[in-house]
Amino acid sequence: MVQNGSRESTPARPRVVAGDNVEVRTRYQAGQWAHGYQIAEVLDEGYRILRRGSQEVIPQVIGTADVRLDGDR
Numbered sequence: 001m002v003q004n005g006s007r008e009s010t011p012a013r014p015r016v017v018a019g020d021n022v023e024v025r026t027r028y029q030a031g032q033w034a035h036g037y038q039i040a041e042v043l044d045e046g047y048r049i050l051r052r053g054s055q056e057v058i059p060q061v062i063g064t065a066d067v068r069l070d071g072d073r
Helices: none
Strands: 021-025 033-043 046-051 067-069
Touching: 021 046, 046 067
Parallel strands: none
Antiparallel strands: 021 033, 021 067, 033 046
């Protein structure tokens, strides 16, 4: 946004940290998000995700675009 000849910075999306409850974009239903996950580890390329119900870490790294804070709609 430009205001009075200067650029205003757009607030950055909050970065999630280990322990945050998150939703993960599903690969099976376009536009759907699944809840019940938690950030296990933050990596440069994305996140390691923990399934809260089973306490298992998903082996694949999940990209940042496919993770949002739980309830962040």
